[in-house]
Amino acid sequence: MTAPEAAAAGHAGAIPGFPGGTAVSHLHVYDWPAPDGLSGGSPHLHTASTEGYVVVRGEGVLETLSGAGYTRTPLGPGTLLWFTPGTVHRLVNVDGELELLVVMQNAGLPEAGDAVLTYPPDVLADPDAYARATAIPAWTGFADAASAHAAMASAARQRRDLAVEGYVRLRERVRKQGPGTLDELYGAAVDLVRDKAAGWHHHWERGPRLQAETTRRHIGGLAEGDGAHLRDSAVYTADSPPGPRRTGMCGLLKVWDLDGAHPVG
Template identity: 70%
Template sequence: MRSPRVPGFPGGTAVSHLRVYDWPAADGLAGGSPHLHTASAEGYVVLRGEGSLETLSGAGFQRTPLRPGSLLWFTPGTVHRLVNDSGDLEILVVMQNAGLPESGDAVLTYPEEVLADPDAYRRATVLPQAVTSAEQAARKRRDLAVEGYLELRARVRQEGPGALEGLYGAATELVGEKAAGWRHHVDQGPVHQARTTVRHLEALAEGDGKHLAESAVYTADSPSGPLRSGMCGHLRVWDLDGARRAD
């Protein structure tokens, strides 16, 4: 757990550097595993390369172009699929509620029969520890998520956003037992930071600026070694729990 002397990254967010998969999928497009987040928003800053973000949401199906400098974000429930057109698409990802998505907030768009079976969902999702095996399993996981996504996308195009109700119901069932345990990520992150800011504003209004003397710089390391296989690509996640004061 992060030392209480080290404040969290601004907004209680997490930050990662993502190299989107260049593996072709069944429809010929290269990219990541379509999925949604049940409680967290996500933001992208495109660093390199070109591609697009395909989404299914209350707005239906959308495709948003990605190029260096693009900035976009989306809210919980948005099914998102990163497409890597140039082969070198790299993104800085800012994830709301640091620690919560890693605890199971994300749900992949597997075919309905997998989503309806928690054991089958777990078997399809968990990656082995070995790097080579994890790479193979990540590609298999991606392909299964694309299979379900393409079926869902066709339904959304034909029926509208209402076609997402089945996925949303399955996602709610899959995370329901875990959701109560996620509260501490929010309380220790964005809620704590917001309350701290309120205290600072109240103090400043009273002419008290003592907290300014506590100013400091903090640093966090990106894990060494090979890139990790994530849902959308190979990534490095900054170790915010290991953050330290730069003295």
């Protein structure tokens, strides 16, 4: 058994994964106005992961394009919702204060390329153009942190605006012609991720799959009167990397380092 397998299985001395193999981040949704006058994040979809939100502050709207067509869901403190792969989602920051806790299925997989932005069709059809439009400059190479942050924010805003451009056109087609018009986007998304997808299995195997198998073994043991796993009980915590928040697709992100988790006490 590998170290990640041992960790997910909860063996003594190993660090078990976060519940469900999920990842958690704290998101300040961008308050930058987009070309259509609405402030918020970059519209995109996930090809293999479900995403959940818990609103902790502010007011907003979640716009979605899915098999149910076009929908708008109001967001306020205490709102809980989630959506499945293929759902195009756009966070709109109504009062400039919108903050969410984001729970992401399959920790590590979205960062590996599971997300696809709603760029115009010509960009989606060209992997090199897509990569150029999506890239955010690294911190290295700048004179100071302020310069790096400004460059990253500028790139994130350009990326967001291009995604909104494609999204607005797509939204109108969905409203007029129905959700079947999403098939063109879905085909482009599959083409963009297909070469990466084979490498995604380990994110699922070391997270959700192994945690489910661990629970199965625990239940089986309990049914036989064996509670040996209870002796491995412990509390764990994870830190957030130092420095400014990351410029994510939808806002400024605080991401906990789950791979660096450690026991309490």
